[in-house]
Amino acid sequence: MGNIKVVEGSEAVALAVKACRPHVISAYPISPQTHIVESLARMAADGEIDAEYVRVESEFSAASVLAGAAAAGSRSYTASSSQGLLLMTEVLYASAGMRLPFVITGVNRSISAPINIQVDHQDSMSLRDAGLIQFYVESVQEAYDMHLAAFKIAEDPGIMLPVMVCMDGWVLTHSYERVQFVEQQAVDDFLPPFAPEHYLDPAKPKTWGSYAESDAMMEFKYAIHKAMTAGKPRIQVILDEVSALTGRDNSGLVEAYRTDGAEIILVAIGSVTGTVKDAVDELRDAGKKVGLLKIRCFRPFPHEEIWQAVKDATIIAVMDASFSMGSEGSIGLDLKAKLFGRPQAPMVVDFVAGLGGREINTRTVHRLVARAEEIHRSGEVLPESEWIDLDTTIVS
């Protein structure tokens, strides 16, 4: 087992990426992603990593460099946030379609307008349909561990898709935590060099993403979906391997916390799950049967694992830090779609909380649980998601 250091979250991610021996890194700076790519740029400049660091004029170009690098058979990496991630969108859809694996750290930050640099999940959630595998992490340690897993999952011959590890901006990227690192030799043993079936070679020219007419487009799109869903067992195996490597259990696509016998199960992603665990402990101490289901892997959506964890509950209270305007919160939408029609499915109440860095503390969780119970008791079917701590007096 490797050494333990107290490091900034961004540094931990940079060290995980370093350990994975990328060939190409390309990024454009944006808060709160900046420290990650600054660290990697310094490592490249100082010769600590044997990677080409490509400076670009936009995130669109950064993603394009990665697509080209992956097509050439290079392990490649970028990180971005907020508008930067949105600017990558077109390239990310194309990269998934061309089955080009690379890793992106999605440092979560809200989306303008109005401008705000604090955390919420609107940026990465806006990319959930692109064909990226998405993980959301709770802590700096989990961010480190999941980056080790990310490259192997992306490059798995049965998967071959970009993987995005989402971590909350500032809360995780800029806080210092105790992190246990894995020895380089152990990472090398776990992660073999990237050796794709197809790669760009001037001697044997090939085309990626060649034209598909209406007779094949559906099949190409379905193949991406299938790579995700059929890839779940492979993701599971790789997460198990990483857990064995680190000695920490990050093996589930979901993580159930005190859900045994729970009547109310909170569903959340990202760093807030740490706070929710504390609130669950307090509520359990007060005799309430409450638990938390943390979704670690959001794409592919682990609906079977979720169902197994929540099927005996009465109420599911979803905490969404992103919202599909005109509809519902992102997790709520998926969860309702997958639970609808299941006999005796628990009631799902979708809460929108924490947009633009709005604080969520244990008291927020208490209020949310109380409100979920009240809604359940009244038998009311909510016409829309409920926005927690919304000051309606200032909404114009």
Place this chain on the structure above:
Amino acid sequence: MKLTKGAVVEGGTSLNYKTGNWRDQRPEIDPEVCNQCGKCREVCPDDAVRQTDDRYEIDYDFCKGCGICAYECKAEAIQILPEEK
């Protein structure tokens, strides 16, 4: 035929798609007037002008009939005629 992952195919497959049938007008080079400057080949967006030993010829498998060659031809050696099928 099974589709490849990522729609990866061998290079040069554009040659299999004869796009000349999109054409509704055709350029014709008059070799008597042509001074073999090569401008038409340079400006053709489809690379559909071929140079042979003694002349320039249009590759009608790929010429879409845009007319740029005729517009650019200083010797006025290229005529645009209606395509008849």
